[in-house]
Amino acid sequence: GENVEQHPSTLSVQEGDSAVIKCTYSDSASNYFPWYKQxxxxxxxxxxxxxxxxxxxxxxxxxxxxxKTAKHFSLHITETQPExxxxxxxxxSSNNNDMRFGAGTRLTVKP
Amino acid sequence: xxxVSQHPSRVICKSGTSVKIECRSLDFQATTMxxxxxxxxxxxxxxxxxxxGSKATYEQGVxxxxxxxxxxxxxxxxxxxxxxxxxxxSFYICSAPPQGLAGxEQFFGPGTRLTVL
Numbered sequence: 170g171e172n173v174e175q176h177p178s179t180l181s182v183q184e185g186d187s188a189v190i191k192c193t194y195s196d197s198a199s200n201y202f203p204w205y206k207q208x209x210x211x212x213x214x215x216x217x218x219x220x221x222x223x224x225x226x227x228x229x230x231x232x233x234x235x236x237k238t239a240k241h242f243s244l245h246i247t248e249t250q251p252e253x254x255x256x257x258x259x260x261x262s263s264n265n266n267d268m269r270f271g272a273g274t275r276l277t278v279k280p
Numbered sequence: 281x282x283x284v285s286q287h288p289s290r291v292i293c294k295s296g297t298s299v300k301i302e303c304r305s306l307d308f309q310a311t312t313m314x315x316x317x318x319x320x321x322x323x324x325x326x327x328x329x330x331x332x333g334s335k336a337t338y339e340q341g342v343x344x345x346x347x348x349x350x351x352x353x354x355x356x357x358x359x360x361x362x363x364x365x366x367x368x369x370s371f372y373i374c375s376a377p378p379q380g381l382a383g384x385e386q387f388f389g390p391g392t393r394l395t396v397l
Contacts, residue, residue, distance in 0.1 A: 201384060212286075212373050212388040213324070258323060267314070268386060270323045 172196065175259050175271030183279050188249050190274045192259035193241045199261040202235060202242045207256045207273075216257075217244070249278045282308050282378045286389035293364055294397055300360045301392045303330075303374030309354035310376035314386065315347075318371040330357040330374075364396045 174193045182188050192202075200221035205213035219226045219233045219242065226233050230249075235242040242261075246253055256275050262268040283306040293299050303313055311332045316324040328338045328349055336349035348360040361368055371393055375386040 203385065205388070210391070210393070212284075212391040215385065215387065218385060262384075267326055267329065272323045 172269045173259060173261055173271040175274060177274060178272065179275045179277075181277045181279065182249055184249060184251060186249055188244075188246045188253070188276055188278075190244045190257055190259070190276075191241060192243070192261075192271050194261045194269075195240065196261070196263060196269075197240070198263040199240075200264065201262050202233070203260050203268075204231075204233060204244045205258045205260065207258065209255075213258060246276075249276075251278050251280050254278045282306075282376070282387045284374065284376050284387045284389040286372075286374055286392050288392060289390060290393045290395075292395045292397065295365055296363055298360055298362045299364055299394060300358055301372055301374075301394075303357045303359070303376070303389055305355045305376045305378075305387075308376075308378045310357075310378070311354060313351065313357040313374055313376045315349065315357075315359050316373045316375065318373060318391075320371075324373060327359075330359075332357075361394065364394070366396045369394055369396045 203218035206216045207213045217231050217233050219235050230247045232245040254277050256273045258273050259271040260268045285304045287302045313330040315327045318324050327342045328336045330336045330349045330351040332351040338344045351357045371391050373391040375388045377384045377386045
């Protein structure tokens with residue numbers, strides 16, 4: 170089962186608005202936190218990741234923040250576009266452990 | 281980023297037959313590959329870890345005799361679903377870490393949609 174809690178399960182925003190997805194993990198040894206975007210019928214695509222020695226990382230409209238003390242990390246998408254609509258999965262892993270995935274968030278961006 | 285391919289992308293078979301799915305790393309060598317299963321509207325569930333040159337390791341509840349894994353080379357892993365039944369219908373996805381580490385960046389294949397009639 171999943172060791173990562175992801176919220177919300179569904180998220181609907183208007184085009185141009187921001188979207189935030191949050192994940193909480195329990196393993197204090199976790200040090201790698203990727204986010205994947207999965208479109209219908211396709212495999213997950215890595216969109217951004219962060220390691221435990223960094224608190225925030227940004228790539229154009231996408232950013233990820235990590236709070237190791239609280240054991241949670243978040244995905245932020247600004248200026249959302251209809252093509253951002255997809256299912257987003259957070260994940261976490263440590264050096265010797267397999268990657269564990271959240272349950273996913275279905276994001277819908279309304280034009 | 282690194283590229284992982286899967287073949288076939290879609291397969292429909294009769295109950296009782298066996299189906300082989302291939303996973304290839306196209307521009308890097310992968311000593312380890314992972315096989316996931318994803319049911320509709322659910323997350324990815326790790327089935328097994330494929331290890332080049334040694335036996336695969338299976339997650340709890342996954343039958344190793346039903347889901348045969350062969351890591352034939354540093355760029356190819358195969359998953360064979362033996363005696364498939366309708367409940368095996370699912371989306372099967374493989375992934376590989378270019379750095380060969382379990383806790384590192386993984387690239388996923390496009391997935392294989394298996395439908396067992």
